[in-house]
Structure formats: structure tokens, C-alpha cells
Amino acid sequence: xxxxxxxxxxxxxxWAVFFMTDGFDFGIGTLYPxxxxxxxxxxxxxxxxxxxxxxxxxxxxxxxxxxxxAFPKVYSVMFSSLYSALMLILFALILRGVSLEFRGxxxxxxxxxxxxxxxxxxxxxxxxxxxxAFANIFQGIPIDENGVYLxxxxxxxxxxxxxxxLLFLFLFLVHGALWLAIKTEGELHDRAVSAANSLWxxxxxxxxxxxVTTKYKTALYDNYINNPILFLLPVLNxxxxxxxxxxxxKKSYFKxxxxxxxxxxxxxxxxxxxxxxxxxxxxxxxxxSLSAYNASSSPLTLKxxxxxxxxxxxxxxxxxxxxxxxxxxxxxxxxxxxxxxxLAYEEDAAY
Amino acid sequence: MDVLLLxxxxxxxxxxxxxxxxxxxxxxxxxxxxxxxxxxxTGDEIxxxxxxxxxxxxxxxxxxxxxxxxxxxxxxxxxxxxxxAYVGDIFGSLLAIEATAAFFLExxxxxxxxxxxxxxxxxxxxxxxxxxxxxxxxxxVWILIANxxxxxxxxxxxxxxxxxxTDFFAxxxxxxxxxxxxxxxxxxxxxxxFFVMGISAYHLLxxxxxxxFTRSFRIxxxxxxxxxxxxxxxxxxxxxxxxxVQPAKLAAMEAHxxxxxxxxxxxxxxxxxxxxRNLIEIGSIPGLLSFLGHHDFDAEVxxxxxxxxxxxxxxxxxxxxFRTMVGLGTLFPILMIxxxxxxxxxxxxxxxLKTMLFAIPLPYIAIEMGWVLAEVGRQPWIVYxxxxxxxxxxxxxxxxxxxxxxxxxxxxxxxxxxxxYLIAENAKKGPVH
Numbered sequence: 001x002x003x004x005x006x007x008x009x010x011x012x013x014x015w016a017v018f019f020m021t022d023g024f025d026f027g028i029g030t031l032y033p034x035x036x037x038x039x040x041x042x043x044x045x046x047x048x049x050x051x052x053x054x055x056x057x058x059x060x061x062x063x064x065x066x067x068x069x070a071f072p073k074v075y076s077v078m079f080s081s082l083y084s085a086l087m088l089i090l091f092a093l094i095l096r097g098v099s100l101e102f103r104g105x106x107x108x109x110x111x112x113x114x115x116x117x118x119x120x121x122x123x124x125x126x127x128x129x130x131x132x133a134f135a136n137i138f139q140g141i142p143i144d145e146n147g148v149y150l151x152x153x154x155x156x157x158x159x160x161x162x163x164x165x166l167l168f169l170f171l172f173l174v175h176g177a178l179w180l181a182i183k184t185e186g187e188l189h190d191r192a193v194s195a196a197n198s199l200w201x202x203x204x205x206x207x208x209x210x211x212v213t214t215k216y217k218t219a220l221y222d223n224y225i226n227n228p229i230l231f232l233l234p235v236l237n238x239x240x241x242x243x244x245x246x247x248x249x250k251k252s253y254f255k256x257x258x259x260x261x262x263x264x265x266x267x268x269x270x271x272x273x274x275x276x277x278x279x280x281x282x283x284x285x286x287x288x289s290l291s292a293y294n295a296s297s298s299p300l301t302l303k304x305x306x307x308x309x310x311x312x313x314x315x316x317x318x319x320x321x322x323x324x325x326x327x328x329x330x331x332x333x334x335x336x337x338x339x340x341x342x343l344a345y346e347e348d349a350a351y
Numbered sequence: 352m353d354v355l356l357l358x359x360x361x362x363x364x365x366x367x368x369x370x371x372x373x374x375x376x377x378x379x380x381x382x383x384x385x386x387x388x389x390x391x392x393t394g395d396e397i398x399x400x401x402x403x404x405x406x407x408x409x410x411x412x413x414x415x416x417x418x419x420x421x422x423x424x425x426x427x428x429x430x431x432x433x434x435x436a437y438v439g440d441i442f443g444s445l446l447a448i449e450a451t452a453a454f455f456l457e458x459x460x461x462x463x464x465x466x467x468x469x470x471x472x473x474x475x476x477x478x479x480x481x482x483x484x485x486x487x488x489x490x491x492v493w494i495l496i497a498n499x500x501x502x503x504x505x506x507x508x509x510x511x512x513x514x515x516x517t518d519f520f521a522x523x524x525x526x527x528x529x530x531x532x533x534x535x536x537x538x539x540x541x542x543x544x545f546f547v548m549g550i551s552a553y554h555l556l557x558x559x560x561x562x563x564f565t566r567s568f569r570i571x572x573x574x575x576x577x578x579x580x581x582x583x584x585x586x587x588x589x590x591x592x593x594x595x596v597q598p599a600k601l602a603a604m605e606a607h608x609x610x611x612x613x614x615x616x617x618x619x620x621x622x623x624x625x626x627x628r629n630l631i632e633i634g635s636i637p638g639l640l641s642f643l644g645h646h647d648f649d650a651e652v653x654x655x656x657x658x659x660x661x662x663x664x665x666x667x668x669x670x671x672x673f674r675t676m677v678g679l680g681t682l683f684p685i686l687m688i689x690x691x692x693x694x695x696x697x698x699x700x701x702x703x704l705k706t707m708l709f710a711i712p713l714p715y716i717a718i719e720m721g722w723v724l725a726e727v728g729r730q731p732w733i734v735y736x737x738x739x740x741x742x743x744x745x746x747x748x749x750x751x752x753x754x755x756x757x758x759x760x761x762x763x764x765x766x767x768x769x770x771x772y773l774i775a776e777n778a779k780k781g782p783v784h
Contacts (some may be wrong), residue, residue, distance in 0.1 A: 051462035054417065058455045064424055065447030072439020072513075079428025080745040086429060087755045091762055094418040098766055101414035105773050147432070148746045297440045298515040305444050312451045319459055 001293070003302045004277075007070040008292040010309060011279065012272030014066050016265040018059035019130070019168070020175075021320070023264055024257075025053040027176015029096060029123020030169070031195060033116065035180065039109075041188045042116065046100060046351040048183035053100070055320055057093065069305050073147070073295035074279045081141055081149035081280075085133055085156055089126045096122025104351050127172045128165040132156055135164020138271050139218045140283030147290070160217045167210045170203035171264050174244065178257040193248070196256070200245055207241060207267075219281075220274025230273060237266040355744045357752040358430040361759055363726075365422055367719055368763045372416030372770075374718055377491060377536060378543025379409045380484035382570060387477040401567055404782040405547065406480075408774050413461065415770045419763065424450075430752065434733055434743035438514045441507055441522060442497055449493035457486035491539075492532055499528025501734050502725065503596045514737065527596060530589045531725075537582040538721065541683055542714035544575025548690070549711035550778045552704035555697055560781050565697055572690050579683040586680060587643070594644035594652070597735060600728035602655045603664040604673040605640055606632075614640040614652035619674065622666040627656055664730045672723040679717040686710060 028049050036042035068075040079086055095118040103115035139160055142150040177199060180192035211234070214220055224230045243259035275281065279295065282288035296302060383406045390398035424446055427435050435443065463471075464479045471479065506521030507514045516522065551568035554560050594601045601607070606622040606629050607614060618634030638648035645652070655663055686707065693700045733740040 051466040055455065055459035055462055057417075057421070058450060058458045061421060061424055061450040061454060062447070064428075065443070065450040068424075068427065068435065068439055068443030069447035070443075072443050073436050075428045075439060075443065076432035076435035076745075079425055080430070080432035080747050083429050083745075083747055083751050083755075086425060087758070090422045090425060091758060093421060094762065094766070097418035098414055098770070101411055102769060102773065105411070105777070146746070147436075152748075297443070298510070300519070301440045301444050301516045304516075304519050305447060308444075308448050308451060312455075316451070316455045316459070319456075323459060323463060 003299060003306070004292040004296045006306065007296065007302055008276060008279065009272075010306075011063075011066060011070060012269060014059065014063040015134075016268035016272075017317075018056075018063050019171075019268055020261045020264045021056035021059055022053065023127075023172040024175040024179040025049045025056055025096075026123045026127040027172040027174070028180060029119050029176075030127060030173060031176055031180070031192075032123070033120050035177075035188065035191050035195060037187075039112065042112075043104070043351060044184055044188060045180060046103070046119075048180060050100075050351050051323060052320075054097075055323070057097070060093075066305070066309070070297055070302060071279055071290070071292070071295045072297060074290045077143060077147035077149075077290055078137075078280050081143060081147075081151075082133055082156070083149075084153035085129050089129050092122045092125035092129075094122075095119075096126075100351055124169075127169045131165035131168025132161045134168070134268075134271060136161045137280060138164070138214065138220055138275065140281040140289075142284055143280070143282045143288055144284060145288050147288075150284070160213060163206070163210055163213060167203075167206050167267075170199060170206050171260075171267065173199045174203050175257070175260045175264065178244070178248075178253055178260050181253040182257055193253075196248055200248065204241065214274075218274070220271060223274050223276055233266060233273060234270055237263065237270055240266055352749065352753065354430075354747060354749050354752050355741055357749065357756050358744050359740070361430060361752065361756045362426055364756070364759055364763065365419065365426060366726075367722065368767060369416065369419040369423055370719060370722060371715060371767065372412050372419065373491075374535075374539035374542040374714075375412045375546055376409070376416045377484075377487050377539040378541075378574075379405060379412070379546065380480065380487055381540070382543060382547060382574065383409055384477065384480040384484050385570065386567075387480055391473040391477040397563060397566065400782045401563065404563075405567070407777055408550075410465070411770060411773050411777070415766065417458070418766075422759075429755075430745050430747075431733070431743050432745035432747075434738065436513065437738060437743070438500075438734060441500060441504075441514060441516045444516070445493055445497040445500070445522070449490055449497075453486050453489040453493060457483055457490060460486065488536060491536055495532040495535060496523060496525065496528040498725070499525045499531050502531070502729060503527035504734050504737050514734075527592060530585065530592055533585045534582060534589050534721070535718075537578045537585060538714070538718050540578040541575055541582055542718060544571040544578065544687075545683075545707070545710055545714045547571035548575065549708050552697075552707040553779070554781055556701060556704045556708065558698060561698060563782055568690075568697060569694055572687065572694060576684070576687040576691055579680075579687050583680055583684060586677075590643055591646060597729065598653045599655070599658050599662065600664060600669065600724075601644060602653060602658070603666045603669040603728055604724060606655075606666055606670050607640060607652060608654045608656050610651060610654040610657050612641065612649055612651045613638040614644075614650075616640040616643065620670065622670065624663075624666050662731060664728045669724055669728045672720040672727065676717050676720040676724060679713050679720075683714065683717075 028045055032042065032045055036045050064075075067078070099115040099118040099122060103112055103119070133156070136156050136158075142155065144150060174196055177192050177196035181189060181196060184192060224234075240259050240262040244256050244263065247253070247256035247259055277291040277293055278289045279292060280290040282290075297305075383402055386398050386405065387402040389395065390402055427442075427446075460479050460483050464476065464483060467476055467479065500522055503525060504514070505525050506516060506518035508517045509515075548568050548571045551564040551571070554564040555568065590601075605616065606620040608627055608629070615635040615637045616639035617629070617632045618636070619631075620629045620633065621631045622628075623630045641650040641652055642648045644650065655666070689703060690707070693703055697704065729735055731739050731741065733743045
């Protein structure tokens with residue numbers, strides 16, 4: 001029981017960290033056509049996430065891998081049920097990855113426009129669809145007793161699912177805009193700050209609507225009502241959300257970005273804690289739901305994976321934090337920014 | 352067309368495409384790390400420009416390898432959900448360990464390497480590339496342990512209606528996986544050597560950047576010579592092991608129907624699977640199959656007829672894949688040995704240089720055929736002797752899989768063409784510094 005509960009929380013944590021890290025890349029990629037007014041600015045935007053996006057994406061592979069290892073039954077039902085949605089996400093991620101690499105390799109504006117479009121699609125689609133997928137999990141998925149999905153891609157595109165998609169989209173857009181505010185200067189910086197300000201209001205409205213709708217569309221609040229202490233989580237969540245605006249107003253962009261990272265993690269956990277012990281609830285019959293208790297691996301596998309995770313995840317976090325910190329505070333804040341002068345050197349700007 | 356066939360085609364397309372990029376990532380990272388180490392030690396600028404030139408090609412290739420790898424992990428869930436639920440206790444943990452312990456390190460460190468030229472010291476920067484190479488190899492270890500388990504499952508018990516792990520170290524030290532790892536990684540090194548030698552040959556033929564490409568050629572030559580011999584020796588050991596644990600695969604790849612001692616090896620044969628015989632057998636050497644399988648000319652080799660019809664792998668495909676792989680694998684050390692004799696007069700050996708330029712695709716073909724043999728030869732099993740491929744497929748709509756298969760072919764086709772075009776263009780441009 002304890003092992004399964006631990007793994008349930010780790011499962012939630014890995015998805016939360018993935019959203020927190022790759023989230024700002026999705027945000028930057030979606031803002032990309034709107035904030036970058038010329039090729040230099042576009043390159044600055046891409047290089048601001050240059051050293052990080054690939055490492056960030058590995059959190060998805062880890063979250064997927066851990067789902068497979070710790071909850072094989074969930075892995076098999078979740079990804080076969082969400083087949084088309086997941087394929088769309090994967091193709092989008094493929095496009096984003098190669099576009100970053102391809103874009104600068106041929107000096108031709110048509111070539112660049114092509115990959116610019118792909119970067120936008122490759123960032124916008126996952127941002128939206130991850131939200132749609134998780135909101136649907138929160139409200140339950142039509143799976144029968146054998147884990148067979150009785151819907152289509154369009155079943156997922158219901159109002160609550162789309163609301164979840166919007167929530168994730170705004171979370172990531174704010175997150176990305178704040179990263180740009182840290183990493184850039186001049187007009188691009190000013191545009192990023194004003195985008196962060198306006199997007200924050202949209203995020204606030206969406207978050208409030210989402211929290212209220214969740215009461216009617218899902219059973220997430222049951223766990224909270226049974227253990228009122230858990231309400232601390234959404235309270236902290238709201239504080240983090242307000243913290244973004246607070247630090248944004250004070251022009252402390254790194255603190256604002258940090259508050260935004262915290263918001264994303266707490267937001268994911270708000271849902272995950274509400275789901276407990278279910279990982280993939282059935283909307284047809286609660287007995288068909290896949291939970292940490294009926295869908296986990298054997299105790300031996302859970303133990304081995306726990307050892308592996310306890311050793312390696314902190315190492316991974318340590319060096320990612322080191323790389324991010326290096327990005328933010330290299331020598332001094334000014335040097336930590338990607339500037340037009342940097343673009344001349346391949347050593348500083350690979351994209 | 353049913354979900355099973357479409358899913359198999361999709362997995363084959365996705366894996367084979369992914370594997371166009373993986374071997375070069377494994378091998379070229381080692382060569383680039385070596386070149387950069389030479390630069391860090393000697394300060395000779397030519398090694399710096401070698402590092403930059405070859406790493407540019409490496410990075411385009413790496414990007415394609417990474418993005419096409421992600422879909423593979425998720426396809427076990429999307430298309431093979433019954434398999435995932437049945438063996439996830441073992442197989443899933445191996446994939447998860449790969450991501451956590453190796454792939455993370457590789458991706459993050461590569462970011463550090465690309466953007467760290469001015470921020471790290473020369474030596475530290477070179478060390479980062481060694482770590483990238485090491486992490487890539489460790490990734491390969493775990494992926495091949497996972498595949499090795501599908502080939503020869505060990506360390507498990509059937510409990511609660513699924514395969515559950517009982518002995519983690521038996522799984523990790525599965526001899527099948529170890530042999531597969533050594534075979535795959537050394538083959539990847541051979542491919543990378545051919546890649547570097549072939550591109551170097553192109554420039555040497557044009558007599559441009561002669562010093563630069565002669566040195567590149569020689570570094571790759573040593574690497575290729577060692578590993579082209581190693582891969583053949585290891586392939587022989589691998590063959591003996593396959594004979595022991597996957598006798599049906601051996602019988603299929605040799606079109607060997609009747610159980611016999613002093614079993615002959617046919618250099619080439621065309622099997623007639625319906626009538627359980629070979630239409631044509633060319634160059635039969637008595638006793639050689641017994642020798643290859645058991646290192647004993649008199650040993651008994653089990654024939655296909657000893658396996659129920661529904662448990663035999665496709666014979667023709669296994670046979671062709673095996674012969675292509677072995678034929679090319681025999682050619683590679685020969686080309687390397689010739690290169691060794693000509694190493695000091697490369698520019699005066701245009702025929703050899705041209706051969707090496709056109710030889711670039713050959714190790715790609717050999718490696719792909721090796722995987723065809725490994726996977727097709729294992730059929731009808733997804734996990735040898737434990738679970739059939741037909742029982743492993745997801746209960747999903749055919750239309751979904753058809754659409755995604757078409758998308759895979761279109762997207763991968765376009766990206767692959769663009770990727771190889773960019774690699775070729777940048778390779779032809781030569782060093783710019």
C-alpha cells in the first residue's frame with residue numbers, strides 16, 4: 001500500500017515537473033510568431049530555450065516510462081485510449097524538435113517561414129492537448145471493464161476538456177513570456193513583459209472558471225472535503241498565481257517565473273491529489289477505474305524502480321537546476337541574456 | 352488490413368527510421384570526443400575545426416534520432432497495450448531506467464556542450480562530449496536489455512495473469528542482451544567509421560582540405576578496422592547463442608527444414624514455405640551449419656519441420672536479411688584492411704576513395720537487416736516462447752492506426768529526406784573555420 005501510494009505521488013510529480021520545465025518552451029514556441037518581429041528577435045527567442053528544451057522534453061519520456069514501469073495497466077489503457085490525441089502530441093513534438101535544428105541551416109526566408117510555422121504548431125498543439133487530456137482524466141474516461149475505450153478523439157474535445165486545454169495553454173504562455181522577460185532585453189523584453197501581464201489576467205479568469213467547473217464536472221473535490229487539510233494545496237496554488245503578478249509588477253522577473261513554475265506544479269498536484277487513488281478513472285463505472293492499487297507493478301519492481309528514482313532523479317534535478325541557474329545568473333544578469341551580439345557567434349547561439 | 356498488421360507495419364517503419372540515426376549518434380559522439388580531446392591536449396587548431404565540422408553533422412543526426420525515439424516508447428502503449436499490460440512489470444521498468452539514468456544525462460549534457468564553448472574550459476568541454484557519448488552507450492545498454500528480454504525472457508514468473516519480475520539481475524545480465532549490445536554498438540561504430548571515411552573520401556577526391564580530411568579519415572579508419580573485426584567475431588558468438596535459445600530463428604534464417612547432424616549451410620537458397628522445402632539451394636557446404644551453430648561439425652541442428660507450422664518465422668525474409676547482413680559484414684573488414692595499406696597515400700588512391708564514398712549506405716543496410724532478422728526471426732512471438740504478437744495488439748479502431756501509419760510515413764519521409772539533405776549539404780561544404 002505504502003509503495004503504491006509513494007509511486008502514485010511520484011507519478012504526479014514527474015508529470016508536474018515535465019509541465020513546469022517544458023511548459024516554458026511550449027509557451028515561447030506559441031508566442032514566437034507574435035513576439036518575434038524579425039529574424040534576430042526570433043533567433044534570440046529560440047536560443048533563450050536552446051540549451052534546455054531537449055533536457056526538458058526528457059521529463060515526458062521519464063513520466064511515460066515511469067507510468068509504464070510502475071502502473072503498466074494504466075500505461076496500456078491510457079495511451080491506447082488517448083491514441084489519436086497522443087499521436088498528435090508526438091508528431092507536434094517531432095516537428096518542434098527538428099524545426100529548431102533545421103531552421104538556421106539554410107539561409108532562405110521561405111525555408112525559415114516553413115520551420116517557424118512548425119515551431120508554432122509543435123508548441124501550441126502539445127500545450128493545448130496535454131490540458132485536454134488531463135482535464136478528461138480528471139472527469140473520467142469512457143473505458144469498460146477490459147480497459148477498452150468507447151469513445152473517439154472528439155469525445156475528448158468536450159467543454160470541460162477544452163477548458164483544461166485553455167488553462168494549460170495560458171499557464172505555459174505566462175511561463176514562457178516570463179522566461180523571455182528574464183532572458184532578453186530591449187523591445188523584445190518589453191513586449192514579453194506586457195504579454196505576461198495581459199496573459200496573466202486571462203490565466204486568472206480561466207483558472208477561476210476551471211476551479212468552479214471542476215466542482216460540477218468531476219469528483220476531484222471529494223478527497224479535499226474528506227481531508228480539509230488538503231485545501232492548503234489550492235490555497236497555495238492561488239497564492240503562487242497571485243505571486244506571479246506581484247513580482248511582475250515589481251519587475252522581479254525571475255521570482256515571477258519561479259512563482260509561475262510553482263503554480264504549474266501545484267495546479268497539477270491539485271488534480272492528482274483529487275484523483276487519488278485513481279490514475280485513470282472510468283466515467284462508465286467506478287469499478288472499472290484504474291487505481292494505484294489495482295493497476296500497479298509487483299512490489300519487487302516498485303522497489304527497484306524506487307531505488308533507481310531516488311538515486312537518479314535528484315541528480316537530474318541538480319544538474320538541470322545548475323544549467324538553468326547558469327543560464328539565469330551567468331556572471332551577471334546582463335550576460336545571462338541572449339543579445340543580438342551573441343547571435344554572431346555560433347558558440348553562443350546555435351539556432 | 353487489420354489493426355495487427357497495421358500496427359506491425361507502423362512499428363517496423365518507426366523503429367527502422369529511428370535506427371537510421373541511432374548508430375551514427377553512438378559512434379560519431381566517440382569520434383568527436385576523441386577529436387576534441389586531441390585539441391584540448393595539443394591546442395592544434397585543426398582538431399578544433401574537425402570537432403566543429405563533424406559535430407555539426409552529428410547534431411543534425413542527433414535531433415532526428417531524439418524526436419523519432421519518443422514515439423517508440425509511447426507506441427508500446429498506443430498499439431501494443433496488451434503486451435504492455437502483460438510484461439510491463441519487467442519491460443516497462445527497463446525503459447524507465449533508460450530514460451532516468453541515461454537519456455536525461457545525454458540530452459542535458461549535449462545542451463551544455465552546444466552552448467558551453469565559451470563558458471567551459473577546453474578540457475571540461477571535451478569531457479562533456481565524452482559524457483554525452485557514455486550516456487548514449489548506457490542508453491543502448493538498457494534498450495538492448497529490454498529487447499534481449501523479448502528475445503530470451505529470463506528472471507520472471509507468471510503471476511496474477513501477467514509476467515512478474517523475480518530476478519532483476521538475471522534480466523540485467525541476460526547473456527542474450529549482452530551479446531546483442533556488443534553486436535549493436537560495435538556495428539554502430541563501424542557505421543560511423545564509414546560515414547567519416549566516406550565524407551573524407553569525397554573531399555580527398557577533390558583534393559580539398561587534404562590535411563584535415565586525411566587526419567579525419569585515419570582516425571575513423573583505426574576505429575572502423577578494430578570494430579569491423581570485433582563485430583564479426585561477436586556476431587559468431589551471437590549466432591551460437593541464438594542456436595541455443597532461439598532454434599526456430601536459426602532454422603528460418605538458414606532455410607533448414609530437416610533436423611540433421613552435420614547440417615549443411617547453403618550460401619543461398621529460395622525456400623518454398625508451403626511445401627516445407629527449398630526450391631533452390633546454391634553452394635551447400637556440408638557440416639558448416641552445425642559448425643556455425645555449435646562450433647562442432649557433427650552437432651545436430653533442429654530443422655523447421657520440428658516446429659509447429661504456426662510457430663515458424665517467415666523464412667524468406669529471415670534468410671535474405673541474414674545473408675545481406677553477413678555478406679556486408681564480411682566486406683567491411685576487407686575494405687578497412689585495404690584502407691590500412693593505403694593510409695599514407697590516400698590521395699593517390701582514387702578508386703579506393705570512390706569506393707569508400709559509395710560505401711556510406713552499406714553499413715546502414717547491414718544494421719537495418721540485422722534488426723529485421725532479430726525481430727522478424729522472432730515471430731510469431733513478441734516475447735519468445737511466452738507471448739504471441741497477435742495477442743499483444745491494442746483493442747483499438749483500425750482507422751486510427753491507418754491514419755497514424757500514413758502520418759508516420761509522410762512525416763518521417765519528409766523529415767528524413769530533409770535531414771539527410773542537410774547532412775549531405777553541410778558535409779559537402781567542408782570545414783568553414
